[in-house]
Amino acid sequence: MSASKRFSLKALLGAAAFAGALVTTGQAHAAATIIINNINAPGVGFNDPTPATPVGGNTGTTVGQQRLIAFTYAANIWGATLTSNVPIVINAQFTPLTCSATSGVLGSAGATQIFRDFAGATKPATWFNYALANKLAGADLGAPPAPQINSNFNSNLGTTGCLQASGWYYGLDSNEGTLIDFVAVLQHEMAHGLGFQTFTNGSSGAQNGGFPAIWDHFLFGTAAGKLWKDMTNAERAASAISVNGLVWTGANVNAALPSVLRMGQAAIVVSGAGAGSAVGTYIAGDSTLGPAVLGPSISGQIMPVVEQGTGTGAGCLPFNDANTRAVNGRIALIDRGICGFAIKAKNAQNAGAIGVIIVNNTTGALAPGGSDATVTIPVLGMTQADGTIIKSALNTRSRARSGVTASFTVVGTQYTGADPLGRALMFAPNPFQGGSSVSHFDSSMFRNQLMEPAINPDLTQSVLPPIDLTFRLFQDIGW
Numbered sequence: 319m320s321a322s323k324r325f326s327l328k329a330l331l332g333a334a335a336f337a338g339a340l341v342t343t344g345q346a347h348a349a350a351t352i353i354i355n356n357i358n359a360p361g362v363g364f365n366d367p368t369p370a371t372p373v374g375g376n377t378g379t380t381v382g383q384q385r386l387i388a389f390t391y392a393a394n395i396w397g398a399t400l401t402s403n404v405p406i407v408i409n410a411q412f413t414p415l416t417c418s419a420t421s422g423v424l425g426s427a428g429a430t431q432i433f434r435d436f437a438g439a440t441k442p443a444t445w446f447n448y449a450l451a452n453k454l455a456g457a458d459l460g461a462p463p464a465p466q467i468n469s470n471f472n473s474n475l476g477t478t479g480c481l482q483a484s485g486w487y488y489g490l491d492s493n494e495g496t497l498i499d500f501v502a503v504l505q506h507e508m509a510h511g512l513g514f515q516t517f518t519n520g521s522s523g524a525q526n527g528g529f530p531a532i533w534d535h536f537l538f539g540t541a542a543g544k545l546w547k548d549m550t551n552a553e554r555a556a557s558a559i560s561v562n563g564l565v566w567t568g569a570n571v572n573a574a575l576p577s578v579l580r581m582g583q584a585a586i587v588v589s590g591a592g593a594g595s596a597v598g599t600y601i602a603g604d605s606t607l608g609p610a611v612l613g614p615s616i617s618g619q620i621m622p623v624v625e626q627g628t629g630t631g632a633g634c635l636p637f638n639d640a641n642t643r644a645v646n647g648r649i650a651l652i653d654r655g656i657c658g659f660a661i662k663a664k665n666a667q668n669a670g671a672i673g674v675i676i677v678n679n680t681t682g683a684l685a686p687g688g689s690d691a692t693v694t695i696p697v698l699g700m701t702q703a704d705g706t707i708i709k710s711a712l713n714t715r716s717r718a719r720s721g722v723t724a725s726f727t728v729v730g731t732q733y734t735g736a737d738p739l740g741r742a743l744m745f746a747p748n749p750f751q752g753g754s755s756v757s758h759f760d761s762s763m764f765r766n767q768l769m770e771p772a773i774n775p776d777l778t779q780s781v782l783p784p785i786d787l788t789f790r791l792f793q794d795i796g797w
Contacts, residue, residue: 350399364386370488375490388501412470418479421481487500516757523549539557539564540565558750559749561682562737565741568794579734581732584734593722599729602726619723649724654676654679675708683762754771767786
């Protein structure tokens with residue numbers, strides 16, 4: 319994934335019991351009590367003594383204090399939303415996680431144990447995550463009781479070689495700018511531990527111990543025409559890479575969906591004397607950059623942006639004279655890769671482009687993410703296959719004219735991020751993405767949702783309609 323603001327979030331689906339001492343360092347009181355256990359060693363992670371200036375409502379004066387305050391704040395949001403008479407205990411730590419200069423894992427979280435066939439279970443022979451099982455049982459099912467969730471966050475973020483241009487934002491006000499909003503990441507990862515995950519192996523389709531997860535009672539594969547709980551292993555594995563063929567059937571999510579998602583899908587309508595067989599309407603991916611496409615928007619000739627130096631990536635450098643002449647007053651067509659979407663969009667805008675189409679460099683849809691408030695032109699994503707069709711039509715262009723026109727608009731009555739029957743799409747890319755596939759909402763959703771597989775800068779802290787569908791899914795599975 320390109321380095322912008324859409325960073326990969328991995329869900330750690332641990333099923334082994336945690337053993338260790340509990341050190342309570344924070345607690346959220348509301349309809350559910352959430353206890354945060356700091357398991358970092360002295361001087362690191364949540365105990366980092368590095369001085370810090372209070373920011374965005376976070377009054378901590380060290381990095382460690384700010385991290386704990388942000389964690390408690392995010393826990394309070396979930397505590398005020400959920401109901402359970404059994405405290406929810408979360409182990410929390412910062413450690414170095416997989417990272418490079420352009421991409422990285424921000425954090426991981428998951429249930430420490432799973433349970434089935436307990437008193438209060440809403441489905442027989444079905445796995446429930448520890449926290450939800452406790453809620454339904456009205457008692458801690460652990461023997462002995464243990465933390466229900468393990469969570470881990472990247473201590474290297476913002477350092478040399480690890481997304482050094484970003485770093486964590488510990489403010490509580492969602493004003494992260496070009497940084498990564500720690501509260502949003504916390505909300506996302508806590509949600510995995512609270513049950514936004516399946517315990518079935520999405521890659522092989524094999525059920526854990528031969529039993530489905532409660533999640534699998536609501537996942538439906540449109541190709542097989544079956545719920546995941548009823549599929550064969552092969553059918554589940556195929557469903558997990560079906561791109562737009564995996565949906566959620568829960569009544570709470572789908573009843574709320576029309577109040578949350580936009581009706582109609584962003585589209586690029588291609589026409590013009592030079593378009594030839596490329597004439598047509600192409601469903602596009604929404605971007606967090608520039609103004610949202612909510613209806614008929616810009617129209618102009620498409621001109622491709624070419625790479626200006628070997629390995630630098632198309633659009634990654636300020637445009638030279640040739641690229642500037644090509645895109646000035648027109649719509650820039652840029653390949654994904656090497657640098658962030660925001661960099662490409664801003665360079666195109668600076669060269670006079672009125673809009674940007676970013677073409678995926680792999681299979682599947684593309685929703686270009688990123689955060690740059692100075693990008694004021696619309697940006698849309700296009701599949702690799704559709705981009706190839708458009709590029710073929712552009713082969714006969716002159717240096718300053720293509721005769722291929724694109725119009726940005728919204729088409730249809732299908733909700734963005736839902737199938738034609740109004741069911742929420744789940745993330746099922748091809749190839750399978752371990753830790754992301756199946757256990758997230760699809761990245762095509764607009765408005766963007768907390769439980770998409772990447773954090774977007776336009777998220778609020780709400781987990782309820784008309785902003786977000788996450789809690790409605792929790793209600794479907796028994797919260």
